Amino acid sequence: MENLLLTIIQALVDNPKDVAVKQLKSGSIKIFEINANKGDIGKIIGKKGRTIDSVRTIFTAIAAKEKSRVTIELVD
Numbered sequence: 220m221e222n223l224l225l226t227i228i229q230a231l232v233d234n235p236k237d238v239a240v241k242q243l244k245s246g247s248i249k250i251f252e253i254n255a256n257k258g259d260i261g262k263i264i265g266k267k268g269r270t271i272d273s274v275r276t277i278f279t280a281i282a283a284k285e286k287s288r289v290t291i292e293l294v295d
Contacts (some may be wrong), residue, residue, distance in 0.1 A: 220278065221240055225238065232256065238254070240253055242264075248289070249282065250292065251290070251292070252292050253293050253294065260293060263293060271291070279287060
């Protein structure tokens with residue numbers, strides 16, 4: 220799941236080499252932290268948060284199939 224998230228986020232930004240995804244686990248919840256170039260954060264968020272909400276929806280569906288939960292956070 221981490222590699223899929225990394226691939227999606229790298230496709231959205233201008234500086235894909237600056238993107239890093241770190242997975243943390245807290246019980247049955249997987250937490251993904253996304254670090255990116257400051258100029259690319261807006262592209263990841265999208266207009267009114269639509270892009271990041273869409274990514275979160277996709278990963279929530281994947282996690283539901285695996286009977287777990289997922290949280291995606293942008294880290295500055």
